[in-house]
Amino acid sequence: MLFNSVPFVLLALATLLLYYLPFMRRWQLHVLIAASFMFYAWSMPWLLLLLVGSIAINVWASHRVVFGEQRLRRFHATLGVVLNLALLVFFKYSPLIGRSFFAGSELGAFLVAIPLPVGISFFTFQGISLVVDAYKGREVTAYASIVVRGFTQHALRITTFISFFAQLVAGPVVKAHDFLPQVKEKRWGDIDWNAVFSALVVGYFLKMVVADNLKDQTFWIAFPYFTEIHSVTLLALLFGYSMQIFADFAGYSLIAIGLGHLYGYSFFNNFDFPYISASFSEFWRRWHISLSSFLREYLYIPLGGNRMGPARTYRNLMLTMVLGGLWHGAAWSYAIWGFWHGLMLAAERLTADLGWSLKGKLPKALHMLFIFSCVTLAWLLFKLPDFSHVVGYLKAIAGNTGKGDLQPVLLFFLALFSIPVVAYHLLYLWTRVPRPAIAAARPVLYGVMLFLILVNAGSGASFIYFQF
Amino acid sequence: MIKRSLLVFAALALGYSLFLHFTRVDWDTTQHLANGNRIKAERFAFDDAADGGTVIIGSSLAYRLALDSFPQGTANLGFGGLSVYDGLELIRRSGRKPKRVLVETNILFREPDRAFLDALFQPGLYQMRRQLPLMREENQPSGVLFGWMKQRFLAQRSPEAAGDSSAGPSAVMLNEHRAKYAELPADSTQARFADMLASGAQALEQQGAEVIFFEMPIEAELEASRLAEGARALVKARFPTHRVLRAGPDGWRTTDGLHLAKPDAARFSGWLAREAGPR
Numbered sequence: 193m194l195f196n197s198v199p200f201v202l203l204a205l206a207t208l209l210l211y212y213l214p215f216m217r218r219w220q221l222h223v224l225i226a227a228s229f230m231f232y233a234w235s236m237p238w239l240l241l242l243l244v245g246s247i248a249i250n251v252w253a254s255h256r257v258v259f260g261e262q263r264l265r266r267f268h269a270t271l272g273v274v275l276n277l278a279l280l281v282f283f284k285y286s287p288l289i290g291r292s293f294f295a296g297s298e299l300g301a302f303l304v305a306i307p308l309p310v311g312i313s314f315f316t317f318q319g320i321s322l323v324v325d326a327y328k329g330r331e332v333t334a335y336a337s338i339v340v341r342g343f344t345q346h347a348l349r350i351t352t353f354i355s356f357f358a359q360l361v362a363g364p365v366v367k368a369h370d371f372l373p374q375v376k377e378k379r380w381g382d383i384d385w386n387a388v389f390s391a392l393v394v395g396y397f398l399k400m401v402v403a404d405n406l407k408d409q410t411f412w413i414a415f416p417y418f419t420e421i422h423s424v425t426l427l428a429l430l431f432g433y434s435m436q437i438f439a440d441f442a443g444y445s446l447i448a449i450g451l452g453h454l455y456g457y458s459f460f461n462n463f464d465f466p467y468i469s470a471s472f473s474e475f476w477r478r479w480h481i482s483l484s485s486f487l488r489e490y491l492y493i494p495l496g497g498n499r500m501g502p503a504r505t506y507r508n509l510m511l512t513m514v515l516g517g518l519w520h521g522a523a524w525s526y527a528i529w530g531f532w533h534g535l536m537l538a539a540e541r542l543t544a545d546l547g548w549s550l551k552g553k554l555p556k557a558l559h560m561l562f563i564f565s566c567v568t569l570a571w572l573l574f575k576l577p578d579f580s581h582v583v584g585y586l587k588a589i590a591g592n593t594g595k596g597d598l599q600p601v602l603l604f605f606l607a608l609f610s611i612p613v614v615a616y617h618l619l620y621l622w623t624r625v626p627r628p629a630i631a632a633a634r635p636v637l638y639g640v641m642l643f644l645i646l647v648n649a650g651s652g653a654s655f656i657y658f659q660f
Numbered sequence: 661m662i663k664r665s666l667l668v669f670a671a672l673a674l675g676y677s678l679f680l681h682f683t684r685v686d687w688d689t690t691q692h693l694a695n696g697n698r699i700k701a702e703r704f705a706f707d708d709a710a711d712g713g714t715v716i717i718g719s720s721l722a723y724r725l726a727l728d729s730f731p732q733g734t735a736n737l738g739f740g741g742l743s744v745y746d747g748l749e750l751i752r753r754s755g756r757k758p759k760r761v762l763v764e765t766n767i768l769f770r771e772p773d774r775a776f777l778d779a780l781f782q783p784g785l786y787q788m789r790r791q792l793p794l795m796r797e798e799n800q801p802s803g804v805l806f807g808w809m810k811q812r813f814l815a816q817r818s819p820e821a822a823g824d825s826s827a828g829p830s831a832v833m834l835n836e837h838r839a840k841y842a843e844l845p846a847d848s849t850q851a852r853f854a855d856m857l858a859s860g861a862q863a864l865e866q867q868g869a870e871v872i873f874f875e876m877p878i879e880a881e882l883e884a885s886r887l888a889e890g891a892r893a894l895v896k897a898r899f900p901t902h903r904v905l906r907a908g909p910d911g912w913r914t915t916d917g918l919h920l921a922k923p924d925a926a927r928f929s930g931w932l933a934r935e936a937g938p939r
Binding site: 197198408411420604638639640642644646648650 | 671
């Protein structure tokens with residue numbers, strides 16, 4: 193079920209009504225779970241078995257870690273993490289393993305045929321966060337309360353945490369220690385309507401008006417079409433895709449945040465104007481924040497982070513980014529994408545260690561542009577998972593200077609639908625100092641966005657991050 | 661803030677409805693392929709005068725047919741990236757009763773795209789779009805703005821500037837098509853598509869429509885490929901008594917091996933309109 197579909201709107205409204213009925217208060221978690229299961233099973237009911245299986249593993253493992261035999265705590269935590277990873281590897285990476293190592297064999301054919309269940313990367317990561325946080329509960333006081341003693345109550349809380357439809361299929365990756373303390377009775381009067389409204393309007397606008405309209409233009413990035421397109425247009429298409437992927441995913445995250453507020457749960461911002469970043473490390477503090485903080489907390493720091501000398505730091509950076517890349521998709525292109533970002537982060541750290549830094553506004557602005565260009569170039573690996581096509585596209589950028597015309601129609605629409613994302617970032621730069629005029633203009637902006645959602649939505653499509 | 665935002669929204673919706681009501685938007689508002697498909701489908705579904713006319717169904721190949729050659733009221737449901745099955749389904753779901761249906765046979769082995777028509781016929785939204793012109797695809801502000809600018813500033817562009825150069829198809833594109841056209845789907849798959857086509861045609865004939873098949877000219881090498889021959893054989897076997905129209909070699913030029921260049925599409929449209937006319 194898609195956030196931008198009529199069935200979803202009906203489901204969300206029906207759930208909202210039931211959820212806040214006074215006599216239903218003690219059943220709020222049940223209502224949320226039932227709605228979430230319906231949401232997940234909508235197009236492929238058998239997927240529910242997988243989700244329930246994953247939840248069962250995590251309910252059991254986290255409860256054993258806290259209330260099981262103390263000498264087996266570590267064993268149960270490790271088993272929980274391993275089972276989550278096994279589920280992820282089997283369903284997500286089997287086709288890649290089949291293609292790469294068993295091509296032509298029966299085993300290879302079997303592995304390639306395994307379907308990718310939507311949202312598996314997200315809910316297995318949340319499961320890992322639960323088991324690890326439960327294990328840490330002894331040392332970190334704030335984590336102590338995430339697992340309650342009563343098994344049924346624990347199962348209800350964890351099922352809500354993992355399956356809550358607002359964040360089930362494409363994040364944000366919510367951590368157990370952020371979500372579970374919020375599980376309590378919710379009241380209609382506590383809803384922050386302004387927060388719900390602004391997150392939903394901006395989210396739906398970014399997805400339905402910006403991303404979906406850009407998608408129909410960036411379609412031409414595909415092979416073999418790009419071989420016939422002028423270099424300038426190819427660059428514009430790449431720029432448009434960069435705007436599209438931001439609008440698509442930031443839009444989804446904002447809708448999730450708005451829905452979370454509606455049911456009394458707060459999620460952290462997942463995007464913080466990433467394209468104004470002046471360094472790669474800043475970019476990763478602003479882009480898909482929930483994933484980067486997850487990788488930092490549950491992978492980079494346990495690997496040793498930057499505490500064991502420069503060589504180990506660079507290794508940890510590269511490993512974290514390559515695995516982060518592979519998390520996005522089961523293709524070597526994603527690993528290369530992660531490697532590219534890891535390389536840039538390592539290079540940045542090296543220059544910082546050497547004491548190099550930029551001074552003056554112009555060099556800093558140029559550096560910002562450089563970061564944006566590198567990030568945008570790397571998105572090509574997302575759009576074209578076949579690496580030979582990526583190389584072909586880059587060659588076409590260099591060589592198609594005299595091919596075809598510039599396609600002004602394409603350029604016009606790429607520019608038109610990129611304006612909101614560019615303006616969104618520029619406005620942020622401009623309004624870091626609060627400006628009353630902007631605050632006063634907000635109702636007008638939201639009114640315009642609502643109007644465009646109604647009359648100028650692109651052809652509906654699923655969210656890019658659903659494939660991950 | 662919410663109330664004021666809703667007021668702004670209502671004012672814009674009302675203002676734009678009035679603009680559409682009083683301004684005759686008779687220029688082309690198509691923004692891209694998918695949007696063009698949707699505009700055509702909505703016009704067909706919402707136009708109650710579409711009954712009793714001629715309808716062309718097909719893929720992006722038929723998309724290029726010029727309607728000025730055909731009788732007035734002819735609808736072209738040649739959809740880019742889609743196939744005849746989507747056109748057949750659109751006729752069925754919209755409840756239209758055409759008098760004559762021209763079925764393109766070039767792309768017969770492409771699955772129908774359910775999402776395309778599901779989006780059009782979404783309960784609630786479909787009725788709203790029918791009643792409220794501002795919600796229709798052809799009235800999207802970006803398309804209206806672009807169409808107006810195109811009419812004003814780009815109308816004089818030559819076909820060459822619009823991408824219909826006579827340079828012929830590129831080697832890369834032709835190679836891609838060659839590879840695709842060298843293979844024919846399994847017999848069971850062919851039979852499934854043939855059944856789909858036959859049941860669609862039968863439904864049309866039961867409501868009194870004449871069904872005529874036609875083939876769009878493509879690059880000669882592709883025309884002689886396994887896939888093209890297979891599609892031809894399927895039509896011949898399943899519809900032995902129907903009219904099947906195929907233009908002979910006449911120097912047809914394509915932009916990529918499959919799609920006719922604009923002047924040739926216009927020339928072929930004239931030929932097809934003549935051949936498909938009442939006998």
